[in-house]
Amino acid sequence: MPALIEARGLTKKYGKHTALDRADFTVQSGRIVGLIGPNGAGKTSALRAILGLTSYEGHLRVLDREPFSDRAALMNDACFIADVAVLPSWLRVDHAIDFVAGIHPRFRRDRALALLAKTQIAGKRRLGELSKGMKTQVHLALTMAIDARLFVLDEPTLGLDILARRAFYDALVNDYMDDTRTILLTTHQVEEVENLLTDVIFINRGRIVLDSSIDDIAAHYAAVAVAEDRLAAARAEKPFYERRTLGKTVLYFERPEFGKLAQFGEVLTPSVSDLFVARLSLRCAE
């Protein structure tokens, strides 16, 4: 089965600044992929390229289309929330539904109305009158009512409080996700999404640092908390990163020999956020 998104040597330059530097990655169908990186790493540039919002160099296919020249057609099968703050303030909620229903061949009005009915938002309200959390619910209702194969979210929860953030991700996973859909989202808040992702792509300074499924992380990475007296021996196994905590040192190994590591302490699978920190710190140290 061909990849939903395939990028080879994807490059985006703004003048002298290179936002994306020969990035290679793929996204398979039916996955929830987190594109994770610090601010300014190139996440948004990558998404903009995938969504056809910007030109780029290199090879990029999304749903078997060239996104920049074919954006309108691509949007029949893909949808995105670039930022929840972008719904126009003058638009009425009921007009927004009418408009998307009129324009989009795969929009299901009944679904949008059902999603909105769960909220307390009246149809005649203008979006500008709504709180940020309510706007998010409207945007999510509009977007989740589209039978799209790819759903892209760029920092979807920026500026939302913890309750709204939690509700947002719950709705995404429980009401929306099924095996015909694929979600690609960016965030710099790794902790918030690590439990729902099936795949992660780490990006830093325009480069892809890691492109892996969560399952593969368990097979390829290990973290061992080593007591002070065993540290020298453990270091001989060539950890790629270490971190001191509470009298112990946690060593991170790539392609570990699990049998050997077990002698130093309990071998754990590093969490996505730990791996993220480890991976990015490594790059910085180079």
Next chain:
Amino acid sequence: MNTYSWLIRREFWENRAIWMVPAIIGIAQTLAALFGRVDIVALTTPEQSRAVGGMVLFAFGVTFFAVMNLYATWYLLDCLYADRKDRSILFWKSLPISDTATVLAKLATGLLVIPLVYFVAADISTVAMAFIISVRARSAFGSVLWQPDLWLQLQALWLYLIVTTAIWYLPFAGWLIAVSAWAKRAVMLWSILPPLALFLLERWFLGTHVVGTMIRDRLLGYIPRAFHDQSDRSAWVSTVVDHDTITTPGSVWQLLNPVGFLSSPATWIGVVVGVALVVVAIQLRLRRTET
């Protein structure tokens, strides 16, 4: 086609002024007819009543036409910029609508839809005013305003104006919409500065006036091309009313000059320039999402 009807409907939601301003003008004019002074001129001959009736009916629409031009200019300058300013462009671009359709829908709104809305508003308010004045002035003046062929001429004049100005001023509209797609801020300033700078630079360094002449001819060249000249006496008649001589077109039919307009090279040069600028606007809309 369905996409375009939604895109135009969306312009009405966003720019409520499209219908509110003409509604306000219409209400104000109707109130003026209700409570203002009605001067009754003694009209005896059919020529007099035709001339005066035509002028009055025409005058009712003039405010609409003037405001419409100002509003449509502002609309074209703002329409694409507004989406980038509030970042809602990221929402519109998440829908399966091509940038070409978006730009063309906005262009059509500015050049055709807004004028048509004003036309309808002018018509409704003219009917209301004519009715009120006829009632208030009794038979003395009322019949002057109810001449079917004058009404027909008025409709024809409006529709002719809408179509021909849309064609003639396409380069201006294209320029405004391209600025709207491009400018990071201050669209008004950016619409004026580049032509002004070109004009001044040309004057200082070359001592010529090509740019200035081009802009002036485009601004002022519409009426001589789209209408028969007043010197063409057959199209105009003079009538003496109350010691004043008023000269009015014998009829709108004699005034309109569609053949001259469509056969003028300047018309088609303008269309080519206008289309080129619209293509530029589409390309800018494709590439530019930030302000």
